[in-house]
Amino acid sequence: MKKKAEIRKKMKISLNSFDLQEKQRQTTLILDQFLTSEVYRNSEIIAAFMPMPFEFDMTRVLADQTKQIVIPKTLPNRQMIFTDFDENDLVMTDFGVKEALSNVAVTPDLIIVPGLAWSHDGYRVGFGGGYYDRYLANFKGITVSLVYNFQMVDKMPVDAYDIPIKNIFTI
Numbered sequence: 179m180k181k182k183a184e185i186r187k188k189m190k191i192s193l194n195s196f197d198l199q200e201k202q203r204q205t206t207l208i209l210d211q212f213l214t215s216e217v218y219r220n221s222e223i224i225a226a227f228m229p230m231p232f233e234f235d236m237t238r239v240l241a242d243q244t245k246q247i248v249i250p251k252t253l254p255n256r257q258m259i260f261t262d263f264d265e266n267d268l269v270m271t272d273f274g275v276k277e278a279l280s281n282v283a284v285t286p287d288l289i290i291v292p293g294l295a296w297s298h299d300g301y302r303v304g305f306g307g308g309y310y311d312r313y314l315a316n317f318k319g320i321t322v323s324l325v326y327n328f329q330m331v332d333k334m335p336v337d338a339y340d341i342p343i344k345n346i347f348t349i
């Protein structure tokens with residue numbers, strides 16, 4: 179079975195060479211499913227994230243005025259909170275993603291969990307920070323991931339602290 183580091187490296191290469199037109203096609207289809215889903219419609223506070231160029235393009239989620247959108251903010255000791263998404267309250271981090279200046283933590287109803295690769299049973303490889311694994315350990319709400327088709331892998335190493343994502347939206 180492939181090690182997490184190996185999956186991470188390969189998937190970064192695939193994501194960076196993903197054809198833009200095909201990416202837009204998949205983005206539209208996956209978001210059409212997600213935005214009309216029961217889990218999304220029934221949730222009020224949605225945790226999205228500020229995608230890097232190769233990550234899932236969730237501009238349509240960030241723009242949804244009918245929901246309260248929150249985004250991750252990293253804290254020391256690999257801790258993370260979610261704060262209100264406000265275009266006028268963003269600063270650039272060292273790892274290249276904008277975060278809020280605000281420190282007011284909001285608990286989401288639903289979290290869109292980022293990542294690089296997912297198995298069919300919902301296990302995930304992310305960037306290796308462990309931020310989401312730590313947060314999800316105490317989270318009682320709904321977890322989803324939005325996944326381009328080639329990011330689904332057959333087998334994935336699973337560690338004791340890994341928490342599977344309940345709802346995967348892909349095509």
Ligand SMILES: Nc1nc2c(c(=O)[nH]1)N(C=O)[C@@H](CNc1ccc(C(=O)N[C@@H](CCC(=O)O)C(=O)O)cc1)CN2
Binds near residue numbers: 228292293304305306
């Ligand atoms: N768009 C987006 N925002 C996100 C995440 C994400 O996956 N995507 N995160 C998902 O977790 C959190 C940030 N994750 C991070 C993961 C690693 C490192 C980092 O500094 N990595 C080091 C190597 C790791 C280490 O030092 O042990 C590095 O890149 O040099 C920073 C942030 C919160 N925000």
Ligand SMILES: Nc1ncnc2c1ncn2[C@@H]1O[C@H](COP(=O)(O)OP(=O)(O)OP(=O)(O)O)[C@@H](O)[C@H]1O
Binds near residue numbers: 308312
């Ligand atoms: N609940 C937890 N408590 C303490 N440490 C944890 C927890 N979950 C993960 N870790 C630590 O975080 C590190 C990164 O874990 P892993 O490689 O699974 O990250 P990832 O899932 O790729 O990253 P992320 O969750 O940020 O997307 C590991 O060294 C692991 O020991």
